[in-house]
Amino acid sequence: MNGIGFALLAIVTLPLGVIITCMPYLTRRTESFGVSIEEKYFDDPEISAMRRTYATVTGAVSLLVVIASLIAAARLDEEQLGWLLPAAVGVMLAVHLALYLRFHFRMRAMKKQRGLVSAGMQQTVVDTEFYREKRAYSMAWFIPHLLVAAATAWICIAYYDDFPDRIVMQYGMDGTPTNVVDKSPGIVLFPVWIQLLMIAIFTVVNYSISASKQQIDAANPRNSLRRNLIFRRKWSAFTLVTGFLLIVLFGSIPLQQLLGFDFNVQLAFILSIVIITLLWAVRLGFVTGQGGSRIRLPEEAPPAADGKVNRDDDKYWILGQFYFNPDDPALFLEKRFGIGWTLNFARPLAWIIFLAPILVVVLLVYLAERG
C-alpha cells in the first residue's frame, strides 16, 4: 500500500474521531445526550462525569481504530483495502452511537428523578425581526459553482473525441484502475452529473441554514440570537466555499482523463481539498459549537433575570435524535446531539429531502457500473 492510501485513512478517521469524541462538549449547554436540561445543570458533577466517560471511551476506541486500520492497511491486499476505510468509519460510528444511547438513557432516568427542567418556567422566545436579519449568504454565490460545472460539461462535449476509449471509473487505494468502462457520452459526462447533484445538495443546505427555525435560549435571548446569526453565516460560508472546491475537484477529473497527467498529482489535489474541508469543519465546530453556543461575543447583553428556561421538547425527539412533531410546521431545525441541522420527520417533505440524494447517488452508481 502506498502513502496516499495511508494518508486517506488518516485524513478521514482522525477528524471524525476528534469530532465524535468532543461531541458532548460542542452541543448547546441546554442539552445533554439528547435530553433537554436547564443550562445550570450542564456543569452538574454527574452530568460532567457522563461527558468525560463518553469522551474517554470514544476517544480511546477511535484512536485504537485509527492505529489498527493503519497497521492493517500495510498488510492487507488490494481487494480487502476497499473495505478498510468504510469498516473503520463504521466501527467508530457504532461505538459513538452505542455510548450515546447508553448515556441518553441514563440522562432520561436522571431527569425522571431530578426534573432538570423546571415545569413552571418554560418559555419559547421568538424575535419578530429574525427573518429580516442576514442568516446565510445569497444563493447568487452558487453562480461560480454553476459556471465551473458548465465549463466541465463544455470540455467533455467539445473534446469528446479526444477522450480515451476506455474510461477509468474507480481507482484502488494504490492508484491502479479497478473499474474501467467503454466510453459513452453519459460516462464522459459522469463528473458533471456529480457536480450538478452536489450543487443541488449545497443549495438545499444553504437554504436550510437560512430557513431553519429560530431557536433562541429563553434564559439569554439577546446573546443567543446574536450567536446564532454568526453561527449560521459561518456555516453558510463554509458550505459555499468547500462546495466550490469540491465542484472544482470533480471538474479536474475529465481534465486528467483528457490530458492524462500523473494520477498522483490528481490524488494530491483531491486529498488537499478533502483536508481543507475536514479541518475547516472541525475548526468551525469548536469555534461555534451547536447553534453558536461556543461563540464569544465582544460584549454581552445581560441575561434575562426572570429565570425562564427553554421549553422541554423531549417528547418530540425519538431517542433524542429524530425530531417528530406533527404540530410543528417547521421543516428544518437544529440537531440536538451534534452540530448542524436536521429535519422534522413528521413532514412528508422531510422524507423526500432526506431520501432524494441517496436515491440519486444509487442511481448514478448503478448507471456508472453499467457503463
Added chain:
Amino acid sequence: MLIQIDYQSDVPIYVQLTNQIIEGMASGELKPGEPLPSVRALAADLGINLHTVNKAYTHLKQEGFIQVHRQRGALVRPDPMPPADEAFRSRLESQMRPIVAEAVCRRMDEADFLDMCRRIYRHFTKEES
C-alpha cells in the same frame, strides 16, 4: 421585538400572542408599518400549530392592529389606531367591570388598584411613575 410564550400559563397561546403584539405596539417596540413574521414562520419558531397563530393574526386584523396582505404578508398597522371614541370607551368599561369587581371582592384597596393601573399605563408610555 421579542415575543415570549409560556406553555404552562392558563392563558391560551393565541391570546398570549395577541396581547404581546398589542403591547409591542403600545410600547413602540413594534413600529407602525413594521413587517411581522409570516403565520408559517411564527408557528415554526414556536413549534405550534399554524391554526393557533392564524387565530391570533385574524383577531388582530379584525381589531385593526395589523394588516395582512397577499404579497407583503402581515404588517403592523402603518397609521395610528383610531382615537378612544365613545364606542371604545363603553367596550373598555364593560371589559374592565369584571376585573374591578374581582379586585373589590378580594378587598383590594382602591388606591392600590389605581396605582397598579397607572404603573401599567406608564410602563407603555415610558413615563416615570
